[in-house]
Structure formats: C-alpha cells, structure tokens
C-alpha cells in the first residue's frame with residue numbers, strides 16, 4: 095500500500111499502481127523505443143483513448159533541460175495516469191523523447207499533501223512554519239507595504255532576488271520585470287550550477303559560452319572519451335536526452351572510455367573501459383602530472399600552442415592588445431617542468447599520493463591521450479563545485495589545449511558535452527535594472543550580515559565599487575536556496591530568523607519547502623500541469639496546455655505580479671495590454687523572426703507538439719571557426735587566443751583582498767585548499783571527504799516530496815566497505831554524518847562504487863532539524879560550508895570534511 099496519500103483530494107485522483115509506474119520507469123535513460131509512426135509525426139492536440147478519457151500533451155519542466163513529452167490521461171479534470179512519447183521513429187535524430195520517472199510521477203507532485211493552497215502570512219517565529227491564511231488582496235497589500243518601506247528606508251539595492259530552478263528555461267521573467275519597474279534590485283552574478291567553470295571559460299576562451307563544449311553526437315567520431323566528474327546518466331537521463339545521444343554515438347565509434355570520478359557512476363556502469371577513482375578536489379593536480387608526461391614525452395602540439403594559444407611558453411609583447419612580454423619562467427611549460435617559481439617538477443609520482451591515482455595509471459592515461467586521434471575530453475560540473483573549482487576547470491581545459499585537439503571533428507575543448515537543448519523562445523523583456531550593483535550569487539547571505547562593507551576588491555561586487563547597504567529583503571520565486579540548496583543550513587536558519595537583519599522574506603512556490611517555512615509572505619503558485627508555455631528544444635517544439643484548472647486558490651504568477659504592479663501604480667506599464675496568453679503568442683512570433691522554420695502559432699496551438707528532427711552527422715564540435723581562421727575568428731580573450739597565462743588574473747592576484755589561504759593564479763594550477771585531502775589539521779577530527787551529486791530521483795529539491803521516487807531511489811550516504819568496516823557499520827543502518835557545522839541522520843549504503851576516504855550524498859533532500867538540531871531530512875547542505883571560492887566567489891559545496899558514526 096502506498097502511504098503517501100493522506101490527502102483525500104489526492105486519493106481521488108490517481109489510479110496508477112506503483113508496479114505499473116516502475117515498469118514504465120525501466121525505460122529511464124535507456125532510450126528503448128517502441129517504434130510506431132513515421133518521422134515528423136505530429137501529435138494531435140487531444141486524443142480520445144477510452145470513453146471519457148482525454149489525453150493532453152504536456153512536457154516535463156524538470157531542471158535537466160530535456161523537456162520530455164508527457165501524455166496526461168485525464169477524466170473529468172482528474173488525472174488518471176501519465177504516459178510518455180510514443181509517436182515517431184526510433185531512428186536516432188528522430189527518436190521519441192521518453193520521460194524518466196520524474197515526468198511520469200508529476201501528478202504525485204501536483205497533488206502532494208504539502209501543496210501550498212492559499213496566500214499565507216507568517217504568524218510564528220521565522221522557520222517554525224506557522225502561517226495564517228489571508229486573501230490575495232491582503233497578501234499583495236502586505237507585499238506592497240513591506241517593499242515600499244524597504245525601498246524608502248534603504249533603497250532598492252537592499253532587495254536581493256534571483257529566480258530558482260523550479261522550472262528552467264521558462265518565461266518567468268515576470269519577476270525581474272516587476273522588480274526593475276519598481277526601481278530595481280540587487281541581482282546575482284553567476285549561478286549555483288556552473289559559476290566556477292563559467293569564470294574559467296571566460297578567462298581561457300573569452301566568454302562563458304565555452305563552458306558548453308561539443309555535443310555528445312561528436313563521440314561518434316572520437317577514439318578516446320575522457321570524462322571528469324561527468325555523469326549524464328543521472329544529470330541528463332531522460333530517454334530523449336544526452337544520455338541517449340551519448341550511448342548511441344559512443345556505440346558508433348567504440349571509443350575507449352575513461353571515467354574519472356570518486357564514484358563509479360551510472361554513466362560508467364559497465365559501459366566504460368576504465369574507471370579512475372580520484373580524490374575530490376585534486377583533478378588539477380592530476381592534469382599537471384599528465385601535462386608533465388605530455389611535455390616530456392613530446393606529445394604536445396607546439397605549432398598549435400604557438401599559433402592558437404598564449405602562455406604555454408615565453409611570449410613577445412602584443413602592443414595591439416596592450417600585453418607586455420611574458421618571461422619564459424612564468425609560462426605553463428616552465429611551471430610544469432619545475433622551472434617556474436615553485437621549482438617543483440609536476441611528475442606523476444608527486445601527484446599520485448594526493449590524487450589517489452597510481453603513477454603508472456597517470457603515465458598510461460597521458461600516453462593514451464597523446465596517441466589519440468580525436469580525444470573527446472569533457473567535464474561535468476561536480477569537479478568545479480569545489481573550493482578552488484575555477485582552477486580545476488581551467489586545468490581540465492589544458493588537456494585538449496596541449497594536445498592541439500580542439501576545433502576538430504570528434505574533439506572537445508574540455509568543457510561540458512551538452513547537446514543543444516536550447517530554448518529558442520524569446521523572453522519577456524525585463525527592462526533595465528536601475529540598481530547597477532551585482533553580487534556573486536553565492537554571497538547574498540553574507541550581504542545580510544555585512545553588505546555595506548562589501549567591495550569589488552574584497553567580495554567580487556560588480557557594476558559598482560561597493561554596496562551601500564546590507565540586504566534587507568530576499569525575494570525568491572521558485573527556489574529552495576534560502577537554505578536547503580545554499581550552504582550551512584544551521585547557520586542560515588539563524589541568519590534568516592533574525593528579523594532585525596532581514597526585514598522581509600518573500601517566497602512563491604508550490605510546496606511547503608524548508609525555505610518556504612522562512613517566508614513572511616508565502617504565495618501559492620500553480621504547478622506545471624495547471625500552467626501553459628511554449629518550449630522549443632532540440633528535438634521538439636511544444637505548446638503545453640493547461641491540463642488542470644488551477645487548484646485551490648493558486649494563481650498564475652503573471653497575474654499575481656501584474657496585480658502587484660497595479661498596487662505600485664504601474665499595472666498597465668507592466669502588462670503592455672497583454673494577458674499571459676497574449677505574451678506567449680507575442681514572444682513566439684518574435685522567436686519566429688529568428689527561426690522562420692518554426693510553425694505558426696496557430697498551427698502549434700492546434701498540434702501542441704511538433705518534432706524537430708536533427709541530423710546526427712552534422713558537425714557539432716566547438717571552436718571550429720577559430721581553428722579554421724584564428725585571426726578572423728579571434729576569441730575575446732586578452733590576446734585573442736586561448737589564454738593559458740592570464741595577465742588579468744595576475745593583476746587580480748595582486749590587487750584583490752583575498753581571505754587567508756585563498757589564491758588566484760595567472761596559470762591554471764592546483765591549489766591546496768581548506769577541508770581538502772591535504773588539510774591535515776581538520777582531517778584529524780573529520781577524516782572523510784564528502785561530496786554531493788545529482789540524484790536520479792529528483793531535480794535538486796523539487797520532487798523530493800514524491801514518495802514513489804524516494805522508494806525507487808533511496809537516499810543514503812554512500813560509503814566504501816573499508817571505511818564502513820573501520821567504523822563497524824552495517825549495510826542500511828542509520829548513522830550520523832557530521833562536522834562542526836551540523837549533523838545529518840541518514841542510512842548508509844556500503845558500496846565499492848565510492849572510493850575509500852570519500853563519502854557521497856545526493857543533494858536536494860529537505861532540511862528537517864529535529865528538537866536536538868539533527869537534520870533527519872538528510873540535506874547535504876546541513877554540513878557544507880558558506881566560504882566562497884577565491885575568484886568567482888562561488889559555492890564550494892563539494893569540499894567538506896566529515897566523520898561518520900553509528901547511532
């Protein structure tokens with residue numbers, strides 16, 4: 095029996111058994127297709143299945159960017175079951191886009207008992223979760239009054255806002271549009287996903303778009319795949335997404351595949367040729383050792399490095415770029431060969447004991463890389479979500495750079511191998527933000543405590559030299575980053591509870607999350623199935639329709655923000671005479687100017703979903719134009735070339751006020767950080783490294799409240815048998831994993847799929863402290879740290895030292 099249906103409302107609304115669900119779910123990531131009709135098949139809007147049943151096309155808006163097609167079978171405005179794409183061909187490029195377990199359990203999320211039903215105002219202490227129901231008008235009036243007070247007392251810079259990832263790629267720009275119209279807000283630089291690699295990409299390749307490298311379809315032309323902390327089997331797992339592209343393309347080339355990760359991931363899972371477990375945070379050191387072999391054994395492409403790159407060796411001055419000459423002793427080559435400032439040769443023997451990778455393996459990998467014709471080297475974003483993550487990302491970029499294997503078929507630039515799952519639909523215009531100052535996204539919480547002290551040199555403030563106020567209001571739409579997805583939940587709970595420091599917290603969500611409990615005003619949003627939107631993805635364009643009428647008193651956020659704008663006397667300016675549907679049409683028509691091959695809005699509205707077949711053979715490798723003509727297609731780096739040595743970073747290293755132990759270096763070099771494998775002092779008490787990862791069971795914290803998913807993919811701390819037996823732990827037992835910041839109570843999973851000395855926990859479980867302050871919800875961020883990285887000032891959530899004990 096399912097235990098998750100306390101709510102009567104819910105009981106009435108599903109008929110699908112769990113067994114049926116799991117059977118469907120076995121398609122998860124497998125790309126096993128039931129071939130039916132021909133390509134270009136177009137689903138009709140409403141298909142009668144059984145008498146009384148109506149099937150409507152929708153799609154899953156989970157934050158993995160696959161936007162899988164869903165067929166929602168309803169009867170009398172009630173959902174009977176959710177099926178997925180069964181139309182189209184099973185030929186790669188025209189394939190069905192089959193949803194994973196999340197999309198197929200969407201109704202469970204929709205009707206979850208903790209669904210927010212009415213606008214609410216906090217009555218208890220912040221965080222206690224005590225609210226009283228109020229009317230929409232009372233809620234909007236209260237928001238108006240509180241925002242107005244903050245603006246008049248502290249100015250708009252005191253309002254921090256960013257959109258969370260409840261439903262990505264969407265036209266939810268109605269929030270910044272509203273805030274900009276009332277005078278602006280303190281906006282974030284970067285995000286929790288990829289701020290470090292984006293920064294690395296900007297310094298190395300000229301802008302952050304190079305975080306995304308070649309598409310997985312290029313694997314078909316590669317002879318060696320090397321993945322650093324990249325697990326598409328979890329992160330892009332749907333049947334139509336990159337995991338499938340990865341499998342099909344890899345099968346075509348039979349490329350040797352090497353996975354470098356502390357975990358034996360599902361991406362490896364018997365489909366790899368070699369798993370190289372590596373200690374978290376040490377990839378940059380491994381790359382240095384590989385570089386040493388590549389240089390000393392003459393595998394590097396000197397001609398490429400000279401023509402396309404800057405700083406491998408000595409460089410002459412480039413007056414047109416305002417660059418001084420670079421002395422050979424400052425170059426990358428000198429650094430690796432021990433002819434630089436530190437005088438250390440970066441031999442594999444030196445790296446081996448820190449990385450946990452035997453030196454013979456390092457020599458072997460370097461030679462394989464050196465001999466590969468088209469190595470495809472990619473990184474996920476786990477390696478960069480660490481204390482010196484920018485350095486790690488820059489270091490991994492160095493491998494294809496040294497080999498000169500960039501801008502060629504089958505190769506990659508060392509970035510992430512996402513396909514081209516882009517939403518091409520125009521966004522609602524947000525106007526200009528009158529507040530110029532921006533803050534690194536992870537630093538918003540520090541700005542509550544000391545915003546007025548924050549400067550560009552000490553805290554990475556952009557747009558202004560300094561902030562002139564502390565943050566007094568947090569305005570959060572569809573996020574759980576007040577604490578759950580941020581770091582150090584216990585410390586954050588104290589900061590958020592302090593009403594003198596933080597005067598107003600606004601949250602609009604679907605569920606009573608850990609963050610929602612801290613709201614002063616909490617608004618109930620409609621969920622995906624009550625909403626409509628146009629999405630254009632690599633494989634299809636869909637105009638989803640309302641499957642359900644808005645439940646309870648939930649309202650469309652556009653209408654809510656439009657009414658709020660009305661309170662500020664700018665309703666008409668906000669709406670420009672359009673309803674939400676009018677905006678959708680308008681934005682779609684704008685997109686068609688850029689994409690004339692898109693169907694008309696009318697056709698799309700009628701057909702609901704239209705396939706966009708793609709040619710898997712098409713070139714999708716990055717930096718093609720640059721490789722063909724580096725002068726005409728110069729990069730926007732300091733030298734116009736791939737920037738190995740950065741003068742800008744050399745300047746930052748000399749001018750920024752960095753915290754003790756933090757380092758910025760002009761070369762991509764390994765840095766020993768706090769709470770790393772080499773932090774001997776902290777390791778005396780907390781000997782295990784803890785990393786997080788993305789669970790198959792949810793996108794972050796969204797869908798956590800779906801018991802089906804939790805049953806299928808159980809949350810547990812992964813621990814190696816060696817570490818478990820040292821602590822006399824048994825399979826499945828409840829343990830405490832802890833450090834100075836807090837304690838999490840969770841079962842363990844003893845498995846050789848995690849390397850000794852490292853434990854791993856899926857991120858996204860909901861923080862739930864018991865009366866002793868122990869987090870029985872299992873949220874990893876209860877024990878992650880608030881200290882940002884040195885350069886991007888980003889979230890280091892993979893760098894943690896902990897201990898585990900039986901309870």
Ligand SMILES: Nc1nc2c(c(=O)[nH]1)N[C@H]1C(S)=C(S)[C@@H](COP(=O)(O)OP(=O)(O)OC[C@H]3O[C@@H](n4cnc5c(=O)[nH]c(N)nc54)[C@H](O)[C@@H]3O)O[C@H]1N2
Pocket residue numbers: 257258259260261286287288479571572573574575578579580602603604605607619620621622786787788793794795796857858874875878891892
């Ligand atoms: N330790 C650790 N922490 C991490 C990470 C990690 O790897 N390790 N990963 C980080 C990353 S990469 C990211 S992107 C962030 C993500 O962090 P967030 O952006 O906070 O994403 P979610 O946790 O999914 O929270 C999204 C919220 O939106 C709500 N929601 C969903 N749909 C809707 C809707 O239609 N309307 C409204 N109003 N709300 C909706 C959901 O209920 C949920 O509460 O977490 C970061 N935190």
Ligand SMILES: Nc1nc2c(c(=O)[nH]1)N[C@H]1C(S)=C(S)[C@@H](COP(=O)(O)OP(=O)(O)OC[C@H]3O[C@@H](n4cnc5c(=O)[nH]c(N)nc54)[C@H](O)[C@@H]3O)O[C@H]1N2
Pocket residue numbers: 157158259286287288322323324325328329330331354355356357359372373374375376377474475476477479480785786787788789790791792793794858892
């Ligand atoms: N199922 C699912 N899919 C998702 C999401 C989700 O929450 N659930 N979130 C989406 C979002 S917002 C994002 S940003 C993406 C990105 O997701 P990523 O950040 O790429 O995913 P992670 O699982 O955090 O990390 C990838 C791998 O890095 C490994 N790793 C951690 N530290 C290190 C290290 O120091 N070195 C090496 N070599 N490996 C390391 C982890 O073990 C993991 O296997 O995923 C997206 N897709």
Ligand SMILES: [Mo]
Pocket residue numbers: 286287288
């Ligand atoms: Mo993310």
